[in-house]
Amino acid sequence: MHAIYILWLRELKKYTRSRAQIVASLGQPLLYLLVLGFGLGPVFQKAGNGSYLQFVAPGVIGMTVLFTSVFSGIALLFDRQFGFLKETLVAPVPRLQIMIGRTLGGATVAMLQGTLIMIVCLIAGFRPVSLAAAPLGILFMALIAIVFAALGTAIGSGLQDMQGFQLIMNFLVLPIFFLSGALFPLNNVPKPLAIVTRIDPLTYGVDGLRASLIDLTHFGMKTDFVVLGAIAVGLLLLGAWRFSKIEI
Amino acid sequence: MIRVQNLTKKFAEFTAVNDISFEVPKGEIFAFLGPNGAGKTTTIKMLTTLLPPTSGSLELNGLDPARQQNEVRQQFGIVFQDPSLDQDLTAEENMELHGVLYHVPRKVRHERAEMLLNLFELWDRRLTLVKKFSGGMKRRLEIARGFLHTPKILFLDEPTLGLDPQSRNQLWNHVKRLNETEQVTVFLTTHYMEEADRVAQRIAVIDHGRIVAMGTSQELKERTGKDSLEEAFLALTGTSIRDESANSADQLRQMARMWRR
Numbered sequence: 001m002h003a004i005y006i007l008w009l010r011e012l013k014k015y016t017r018s019r020a021q022i023v024a025s026l027g028q029p030l031l032y033l034l035v036l037g038f039g040l041g042p043v044f045q046k047a048g049n050g051s052y053l054q055f056v057a058p059g060v061i062g063m064t065v066l067f068t069s070v071f072s073g074i075a076l077l078f079d080r081q082f083g084f085l086k087e088t089l090v091a092p093v094p095r096l097q098i099m100i101g102r103t104l105g106g107a108t109v110a111m112l113q114g115t116l117i118m119i120v121c122l123i124a125g126f127r128p129v130s131l132a133a134a135p136l137g138i139l140f141m142a143l144i145a146i147v148f149a150a151l152g153t154a155i156g157s158g159l160q161d162m163q164g165f166q167l168i169m170n171f172l173v174l175p176i177f178f179l180s181g182a183l184f185p186l187n188n189v190p191k192p193l194a195i196v197t198r199i200d201p202l203t204y205g206v207d208g209l210r211a212s213l214i215d216l217t218h219f220g221m222k223t224d225f226v227v228l229g230a231i232a233v234g235l236l237l238l239g240a241w242r243f244s245k246i247e248i
Numbered sequence: 249m250i251r252v253q254n255l256t257k258k259f260a261e262f263t264a265v266n267d268i269s270f271e272v273p274k275g276e277i278f279a280f281l282g283p284n285g286a287g288k289t290t291t292i293k294m295l296t297t298l299l300p301p302t303s304g305s306l307e308l309n310g311l312d313p314a315r316q317q318n319e320v321r322q323q324f325g326i327v328f329q330d331p332s333l334d335q336d337l338t339a340e341e342n343m344e345l346h347g348v349l350y351h352v353p354r355k356v357r358h359e360r361a362e363m364l365l366n367l368f369e370l371w372d373r374r375l376t377l378v379k380k381f382s383g384g385m386k387r388r389l390e391i392a393r394g395f396l397h398t399p400k401i402l403f404l405d406e407p408t409l410g411l412d413p414q415s416r417n418q419l420w421n422h423v424k425r426l427n428e429t430e431q432v433t434v435f436l437t438t439h440y441m442e443e444a445d446r447v448a449q450r451i452a453v454i455d456h457g458r459i460v461a462m463g464t465s466q467e468l469k470e471r472t473g474k475d476s477l478e479e480a481f482l483a484l485t486g487t488s489i490r491d492e493s494a495n496s497a498d499q500l501r502q503m504a505r506m507w508r509r
Contacts, residue, residue: 002348002351003348003349005348006344006345006348006349007345010334010337010341010345013336013337013341014336014337017336017377018336082331082334082335083328083330083331083332083333084332084333084334084335085332086298086328086332087332087333087334087346087349088349089298090296090297090298090321090326091321091346091349091350092318092319092321092322092349092350092351093318093349094318247298247299248298
């Protein structure tokens with residue numbers, strides 16, 4: 001238990017110490033929120049879908065949580081390169097606890113970052129349906145964070161160098177974001193796209209966020225919750241297994 | 249304290265460690281010398297549970313590293329060939345994290361951290377982020393950390409690599425002192441023969457995965473008829489230059505692939 005806590009705390013300390021990085025990581029979501037939010041707003045409005053800013057804000061929150069949590073898992077690569085990974089692997093602690101501590105730490109950091117973006121959204125003019133929506137929104141943020149922190153750990157366990165990292169960003173993380181319906185409504189999309197979006201875990205995360213924050217949902221909040229929960233369990237198991245196989 | 253019998257490690261066709269046996273009694277400082285790629289680090293990895301042996305038996309304080317991993321890990325401290333600190337944490341936080349991972353009770357943890365940081369002259373810098381430390385300070389912190397959980401055995405894998413003579417000298421003084429006061433068994437590797445000569449009670453020379461000689465520094469010199477340990481070492485292992493050492497299993501595997509052709 002203590003081991004999980006101290007490794008969780010480590011992730012948090014590292015996060016709060018990298019202020020420049022926190023500010024830098026706000027850049028991209030801000031662009032999506034402001035440029036797309038205000039730029040596509042009129043078109044979206046004319047199509048009869050209401051305010052695009054309202055629509056895209058949960059997507060941008062989901063994106064932030066996705067990027068931060070995957071990155072935290074992949075940060076395993078840096079620990080490998082800077083050597084700290086060895087220190088944890090020779091410690092008299094089961095690897096499962098080490099993996100859980102790291103993953104929960106990464107997930108918590110992703111949630112903090114998501115909350116930060118949520119506040120930015122509120123300042124930009126985003127209005128959730130009610131205050132009661134906040135806890136449900138945070139629940140979905142947590143689920144997204146755990147799913148992708150575990151995925152990041154599973155991937156990070158096998159990565160040996162920075163080239164691999166670029167590959168993952170471009171061929172996995174960005175597609176997960178763009179195919180999730182974070183930027184567009186899932187109604188009336190062409191069949192092939194509809195199928196792909198359905199196998200993207202983030203789709204259910206963003207849909208859950210929309211369901212709780214702006215009361216707009218494609219699958220229904222219960223479905224989102226169950227699907228995400230199941231994926232979280234699956235990916236945690238995969239991550240734990242991959243982590244246990246690390247050799248240095 | 250350490251007992252190794254007929255230990256062998258193979259990576260595909262390449263034999264990194266070939267049927268070695270030795271024993272290190274409690275409280276001894278034992279040096280493991282050999283050219284790059286001789287099998288030093290691989291042996292340490294097997295002793296410290298990071299690699300399973302292909303065959304042979306290992307015992308650390310009566311426990312088997314291949315099977316009783318967590319129990320064995322509690323017994324030793326290790327300073328790796330390359331750094332293993334968290335650069336974004338302070339010296340004190342690195343110590344604290346280590347203490348928690350090794351189940352050291354809070355009070356003992358704090359007392360020992362203070363004692364060790366003082367001993368290694370890092371107490372004044374305990375709140376500094378490790379990334380601002382010099383190479384010598386990082387090394388000292390790693391060794392201090394290795395002692396935190398009062399290990400029975402301390403593994404030092406080329407701990408003085410890249411340090412200036414002052415730091416090296418001071419570092420060995422501290423290690424010797426803790427070896428005497430806490431009866432820690434020390435298992436070290438180094439490329440600096442005069443260090444091994446000065447610090448170690450017994451020396452094993454390993455080459456191409458085999459132990460080619462073992463004994464006190466004096467015995468090795470007498471056996472080869474040389475005046476210094478360095479000359480004795482060269483007489484035992486030859487003067488040809490070796491391939492760069494394999495510091496990870498992957499490099500070893502790569503070497504194995506190369507050698508198969």
